[in-house]
Amino acid sequence: MSHSEHQSFWQKYIFSVDHKVIGCQYALTGLVFLFFGFCLMMLMRWQLAFPGEPLPVIGGLFSDTTMPGGVMLPEFYNSLGAMHGTIMVFLGVVPLAVGGFGNYLVPLQIGAPDMAFPKLNAASYWCYFVGGVVMFASFFVPGGAANSGWTSYPPLSDIATMGQTFWLFGMVALITSSLLGSVNFIVTIVHLRARGLSFFRLPFFVWAQFVTSFLLLLAFPPLEVAGVLQLMDRLAGSSFFLPSGLVISGTPLGVSGGGSPLLWQHLFWFLAHPEVYVLILPAIGIVTEIIVNNTRKPLYGYKTMVYSVLFLGFMSFVVWAHHMFMTGMGTTMSNFFQATTMIISIPSVVILTVLILTLWGGSIRFTVPMHFALAFLPMFAIGGLTGLPLGLTASDIPLHDTYYVIGHFHYVVAPGTLLALFGGVYYWYPKVTGRMMNEKLGKIHFWGSFLCLNGIFMPMFIQGLAGVSRRLYMPTVYAHAEAVQGTNVFMSYSAWILGLVQLIFIFNFFRSLKKGKKVESDNPWQATTLEWATPTPPPHGNFLQEPEVYRGPYEYSPPGRTEDFWPQNEEK
């Protein structure tokens, strides 16, 4: 099976079809984009904390069309905001969580030699790569990168500068990539499970990826269509999203009209709501694996968890219009969508309860990955709870489109998902490299990130309650925003310190490749799932012999055994 010896560097590490190499490519590209997207935000945070003041030192590096004299222009601010959102969601978190962790781990955890369609897998990565290059290049076209928000609402986006066209082409590439990937995951999980590995013996991480793949498969096509329609509006003179009689800066817009701006919003959110679960489910999967392993105890309610994510996945398709309560929809519609939104909060409560109850009666090891996984629980709780006043239409009136919303979803995707993903990196690093990451640096990275993330996002709730709109280039224009401007300064310092703290992670990540403590066995965490039954690092083809599965994924501390774990593939 292993013919990797004959391969050139290019075949082995760049144009590989091995799911593990592709997984690493995805993960590293994703991490780079996460940092890039974060740098955009650190720039914006200067403008938010010290509006209109020139940015020292770095400010001089920018062109006159972005930051003349180091002072940020509003069009550049808008580009940074739109691209931060786009990059974080589509180029950072999803590629890392699904493309990276999913690709690397799903075949290993189900005992398969590779993904079902290895070439499709490579094609998916390269589509993503192209999408990333297009998005990155868009910063350098006339008018700069897309500047109509990551939501790209027309008519604004229809009449925006060239960067928006790049954004649309980039999105088409990214969506294509996700579609190819999701088909591959579904087929792999359905067909390539090892002997004895029934669905209800799958590690929960695999379930999370399975549901995520369905979300990608079903939700992305409407956005792909919408993206093509918007491209037509911009390039071919159609008016899918443009009503009649538009007058832009005093001049009538020469288009036929008759289109609907709301059509875009429905198509966009039909994707973008499930997308939120695409961001969070893999994180929940990772956290579950880490918590169970470090608690040395079976998962409190495995089936409850599985049914909860299935229900969550299904419901995520019928809540999208809760992003549109302020568009003037009738009460029947809004009541339906606020009811579904309340219903979808229930499985999240159940999942949190299960994870917390798993800890009860355990013997908890506070390893570095466990720090991250445990922190995920309260962060996800804050993110979920603050969704309530936004999901109830009446309280959404003052809160909609304010920083409250930004705080709410960042608690889910930043302190929530990002912490989980970091935890995953620390947890599986020894499998991928054969070495452990440094524990002390890991803990400093954890506490630094945890405190700074809260320092950034907690004040957003105060700003939002005070009525501060999001996407404000110059927040001090409004009296109610001026009154909370102090929080902006505090948040910006937190963001910059957070940036410094990530340097510790980057240092630790690369140094441990060479200097990290070597693992003493293939299963350093004494885990039960199949990925630990491979050699370290796993060779092309993964398993030395076809594994067979005899039991569920989390047999920790079963009575009558000397060891406190019972791997799935051990016959006795």
Next chain:
Amino acid sequence: MNSSIYGWHLPPNVSAHGAAIDQLIHVVHWFMIALFIGWGIFLLYTLIRFRERPGRTASYESAKSKLPKLVEISVVLFEVFLLIGLSIPIWSKVKNEFPPAADSLVVRVVAQQFVWNIHYPGPDRLFGKSDPSLISDSNALGIDWNDPNAKDDIASINQFHFPVNKPVIVYLSSKDVIHSFAIPVLRVKQDAIPGMRIPVWFEAVQTGQFEIACAQLCGVGHTLMKGYVSIDTPEEFENWVKEQEAAKNL
């Protein structure tokens, strides 16, 4: 305008319907805080009590207690209460129960990059015709001033005057892109969407000068799309209308 009324809290409320919304926000937040603290204490206690120690092993059996189910069920019941008891009634009142136009001040608000145009029908309560082809620098609303109904109309830019204790109905639309008409102190927010004409209503219970914010990204000048509301006594409002009429006929 007195800016010391703002701070680390909800802006003051000066609308008739706002108190119910604020109450809902308070109830939800107390609920969230209570739940979070409860969970948090339980989590910390569990982490300390079940930390790894020599001589202790994890138990294979799961915790058996009815408490989690009870907590889950009470969360669900409370959400049902929030939804049916508070949110739906408030929302229905705000969105469905419009006051009779005869008792209200009815105006058009037309958003554009980056100003708020306000069109008053005048004493005849009839809006003059308007047409996009008539739009010019001096006539942002494209009002046909030759239309008899337009004789007493007033067009105002970024200055929204209306009387206190009288319902106001706003027909909201946009000329170019999507904006969002937000008046924090009135607990009013409604997207202004080109091609649509969306009614909003509110009633102020207190006089004063406040701000209108645009809450939806509408282009490079989005932050600067600030208007002012002036909630007047009936006399002040009459005077303002007279001034505007006089200025128009100059």
